[in-house]
Amino acid sequence: MYNVSNEGSQVKNPxxxxxxxxxxxxxQFGPGCRPMFYTALLNQPEWLGWCPISNVDECTVYLEDAxxxxxxxxxxxxxxxxxxxxxPELSLTRSRAYQWxxxxxxxxxxxxxxxxxxxxxxxxxxxxxxxxxxxxxxSDELARFTAGLAMLRERADPAxxxxxxxxxxxxxxxxxxxxxxxxxxxxxxxxxxxALVASARSVIxxxxxxxxxxxxxxxxxxxxxxxLNEQYYRNQxxxxxxDGDQHNNVPELxxxxxxxxxxxxxxxxxxxxxLI
Numbered sequence: 001m002y003n004v005s006n007e008g009s010q011v012k013n014p015x016x017x018x019x020x021x022x023x024x025x026x027x028q029f030g031p032g033c034r035p036m037f038y039t040a041l042l043n044q045p046e047w048l049g050w051c052p053i054s055n056v057d058e059c060t061v062y063l064e065d066a067x068x069x070x071x072x073x074x075x076x077x078x079x080x081x082x083x084x085x086x087x088p089e090l091s092l093t094r095s096r097a098y099q100w101x102x103x104x105x106x107x108x109x110x111x112x113x114x115x116x117x118x119x120x121x122x123x124x125x126x127x128x129x130x131x132x133x134x135x136x137x138x139s140d141e142l143a144r145f146t147a148g149l150a151m152l153r154e155r156a157d158p159a160x161x162x163x164x165x166x167x168x169x170x171x172x173x174x175x176x177x178x179x180x181x182x183x184x185x186x187x188x189x190x191x192x193x194x195a196l197v198a199s200a201r202s203v204i205x206x207x208x209x210x211x212x213x214x215x216x217x218x219x220x221x222x223x224x225x226x227x228l229n230e231q232y233y234r235n236q237x238x239x240x241x242x243d244g245d246q247h248n249n250v251p252e253l254x255x256x257x258x259x260x261x262x263x264x265x266x267x268x269x270x271x272x273x274x275l276i
Contacts, residue, residue, distance in 0.1 A: 026176070026179045026180055027179075027225070027229055028228070028229055028232045028233075029225050029228035029229050029232065030221075030225035030226075030228075030229065031050065031051065031130060031132065032050070032051030032082075033048075033049060033050045033051065033102075033132050034047070034048070034049040034176075035048075035132070035134050035176040036132070036175060036176045036179070037131075037132040037133070037222060037225060038132065038133050038134075038175065038208060038212060038218070038222050038225075038226070039133075039134050039173065039174060039175040039176035039177075040134065040135050040136070040137050040172060040173040040174045040175070041134050041135070041136055041137070041174065041176065041177070042136070042137065042142070042145075042174065042177065043136065044087065044089070044090060044092050044136065045087055045134070046086065046087060047084055047085065047086055047087060048061055048063075048084070048085045048087060048100055049082060049083065049084045049085075050082060050083045050084075050102045050130065051082050052079060052081060052082050052083075053079075053083075053102075053104060053130075055107050056079065056104040056106070056107050057078060057079045057106055057107070058076060058077070058078050058079065058104070058105045058106035059076065059077060059079075059083045059102050059103065059104055059105060060074060060075065060076045060077075060102070060103055060104075060105045061074060061075055061076075061077070061083075061085045061100055061101070061102050062074045062100065062101050062102075062103070063087075063090075063098060063099075063100045064098065064099050064100070064101070065096065065097075065098060065099075066096075066097035066098055066099040066133055067096065067097060072090060072092070072098065073087070073088070073090055076105055083102065092136060093136075094135075094136045094137065094138050094139060094142075095135060095136070095137070095138040096135060096136075097133055097134075097135045098133065098134055098135060099131055099132070099133045100131070100132055100133075100134075101129060101130055101131045101132075102130040102131075103130070129219075131219060133218075133222075134176075137172055137173075137174065141172055145172050148168065149165070149168065152164060152165065152168055153165075160196070162181055162182060162183055163182065163196055163197065163200050165178075165181050166178040166179070166181040166182045166200055166204065167200060167203065167204070169181060170203070170204045170207050170208075171207075173207075173208075173211055175204055175205075175207075175208050178204050179201060179204060182197050182200055182201060183197060191240075191243070194240045194243075195237055195240035195241050198233050198234075198236035198237040198239075198240055199233070199234075199237040201229075201233040201236075202230050202233035202234040202236075202237055205226050205227075205229040205230035205233060206226075206230045208226045208230075209223055209226035209227050209230060212226055
């Protein structure tokens with residue numbers, strides 16, 4: 001079975017974690033929530049989490065059947081640098097979409113105007129209700145995923161296994177697990193890795209956007225958030241490739257290549273040709 005315990009889909013007791021880390025988002029655009037706003041999951045999440053909301057110190061979460069609007073479960077939580085609700089064991093049906101929405105139940109100050117999806121810590125355009133959706137992959141998909149993952153781990157280059165697993169997870173629409181699987185940061189000793197990671201994120205969000213469009217009945221904000229994230233990480237890929245090109249053009253490095261009298265295309269150049 002694929003282990004997702006360290007991927008953030010199941011948040012531990014917030015008191016045992018850094019408050020900033022507990023509500024860290026894996027998206028650049030869209031609400032700071034965990035699981036992310038649109039994703040399949042392997043199993044029922046143990047926690048639902050939402051980022052801080054301006055002037056709100058208490059929120060209620062409502063988990064509903066997205067197809068018929070039936071309320072499945074609700075709970076209230078106080079602000080603790082964000083809101084977190086521990087989800088009891090529920091009889092959720094696999095392959096069925098569930099929508100969870102967050103509504104303030106107590107505000108510190110009265111405020112007017114449109115609903116904010118989150119604080120300024122997250123650029124959340126377009127502004128919308130605080131909603132997210134998830135579904136559990138079917139039993140057949142779970143069996144295919146488990147078998148395919150075993151083969152992938154046997155054949156993949158260990159240096160790029162995390163990226164390969166992330167892209168494989170995305171094939172099953174498990175976007176939250178996929179994005180959480182990717183390494184963060186620029187990496188050590190490799191100029192190509194950050195560009196590969198950014199490109200993988202861009203691909204995952206593009207697949208998400210296409211899946212949302214095919215589903216047709218999704219809130220419009222979901223597709224817009226996916227598209228904004230895809231564009232952001234596509235630009236990040238280009239920036240990482242540019243950084244690599246600049247590094248390869250340093251005079252000292254060019255001189256070293258001349259001394260070896262071997263002219264080879266740099267990994268960054270190859271990556272640009274294959275990924276962009």
